Amino acid sequence: MNKSLLDMLKSLGKWPKKPVISLVGAGGKTTCAYLLAEELAREGKKVLVTTTTHMEHPAFLGRNGVIDKSPEEIKAAAEKSPVVTAGTSGPGGMKMRALPQAVFKEVLPFFDAVVIEADGSRRHPFKVPASHEPVIVEGTTHIMILAGMPAMGKPLGEVCFRMEEAEKLVCQAKLEGKGSLSGMCLTPRLAGYLLEAGYVQPLKTRFPGAEQMILLNQTEDGNAVAEMGEHTSVPVFGRPSLPAAGRGQIHLILLAAGFSRRFGENKLLYELDGRPMYRYPLEVLETLRVLRKDIASVCVVSRYGTILEDAAEKGFCAVENKESVLGISSSLKLGIRESRRVCGTDEKEEDFYCFFVADQPHLRADTVNRFLDGFLKSGKKIGCLAKGDTTGNPVIFHETYIPELLRLEGDTGGKKVLKKHPEDVFLCDVGEEIQLHDYDSRQSLEITER
Incomplete structure (x- = not known):
């Protein structure tokens, strides 16, 4: 069985009560940082994820972040979530930068573990650091040096960040290669030497404790790991690639059978800018079906003939709910059963069921597309859109949660299952909070229209 990242770190020696782990090098630091944070959280720890340089902005990873916030706000976030990403805004809003040093020191007592992306590689799968790199905080207990297996066998000039630093080290060692150095293929032996000279030895001097x-990332090749280990003085581990996003099929289900009691009329047919409210999410589903190859079915459950006819015209499965008086759980069950009936089940494929509501007219297809990509990459089995502490629709479930969903009764939807399994939930920041708005009453609609 492959070791978890946490198991690898614990095997190195005495495990501290409050680990501070810095990830350096190249080839998957951000992914590994969150995997490690989630493993620590499953042990009951409150985990801070941050950076000393810059890393992907959490909003673009489908994660909630506490960006440009005070220590008190970061503390409040830690009280509500086991993993908190905190930092400051980077240029253009695409990256997150480090917390101010004073803020970092002030928030440390709020957490049981810290995971830090402490190096930049500009998306290269291999790196040799400059003299001012990496940027590691005092008190770091563990340093994980990454190299991406996809870099092996390729010309060094194509895969290495800070090529000039690699040239210095290769020249010092008088390593011979055919042709130019940039054309020399990166092997586990050469990678081991460069990481030992570029990272391991300087960091032993700077942080002897x-x-x-x-970590030779994205590989199960034991020979490559062993060969690299022959040229380093620290343990080398391999970690296989995560399953690729899109490995399963997604069923989209629109729940459109509500009674609109508080609205005073059928809100789903209420016109917004000349179109009935239900048509906005219906068009989101239509766009997603075009955008994504992993959409296996689109199902619309309603008690209203107009909506069912519109859905059928678009080629969706239109399911009449004759028992909508029993609550939203009845529509949810009908949607699941119809999706399974239409597509059947395939043991080679994983099935995911994504539920939408028909009174959410501001939701955008590009937001849902980003959410689905992030969810599939996360490895989680439940996901939803969110803004801060507010979670919203759509909500997606892996097939393993179907029995639990089918046991729901009354006016209870999938959020009940989501709340029971917070450790398995992927939260995607929606961006604009208005995209989460649904409308229970005319008053809520009027407030938004102002």
Whole structure:
């Protein structure tokens, strides 16, 4: 069985009560940072994810972040979530930068573990650091040095960030290669030497108390790991690739059978800018079906003939709910059963069921598309859109949660299942909070229209 990242770190020596783990190198630091944070959270720890340089902005990873916030706001976030990403805004809003040093020190007592992306590689799968890199905080207990297996066998000039630093080290070692250095293929042997000279030895001098390891990421090749290990003084581990996003099929289900009691009329047919409210999410589903190859079915459950006819015209499965008086759970069950009936089940494929509501007219297809991509990459089995502490629709469930969903009764939807399994939930920041708005009453609509 492959070791988890946490198991690898614990095998290095005595495990501290409050680990501070810095990830450096190249080839998957951000992914590994969150995997590690989630493993720590499953042990009951409150985990801070941050950076000393810059890392992907959490909003673009489908994660909630506490950006440009005070220590008190970061503390409040830690009280509500086991994993908190905190930092400051980077240029253009695409990256997150480090917390101010004073803020970082002030928030440390709020957490049981810290995971830090402490190096930049500009998306290269391999790196040799400059003299001012990496940027590691005092008190770091563990340093994980990454190299991406996809870099192996390729010309060094194509895969290495800070090529000039690699040239210095290769020249010092008088390593011979055919042709130019940039054309020399990166092997586990050469990678081991460059990481040892570029990272391991300088970091042993700077942080003698910190445990170190090298992670040859995205590989199960034991020979490559062993060959690299022959040229380093710290343990080398391999980690296989995560399953690719899109590995399963997604069923989109629109729940459109409500009675609109508080609205005073059928809100789903209420016109917004010349179109009935239900048509906005219906068009989102239509766009997603075009955008994504992993959409296996689109199902619309309603008690209203107009909506069912419109859905059928678009080629969706239109399911009449004759028992909508029993609540939203009845529509949810009908949607699941119809999706399974239409597509059947395939043991080779994983099935995911994504539920939408028909009174959410501001939701955008590009937002849902980003959400689905992030969810599939996360490895989680439940996901939803969110803004801060507010969670919203759509909500997606892996097939393993179908029995639990089918046991729901009354006016209870999938959120009840989501709340029971917070450790398995992927939250995607929606961006504009208005996209989460649904409309229970005319008053709520009027407030938004102002």
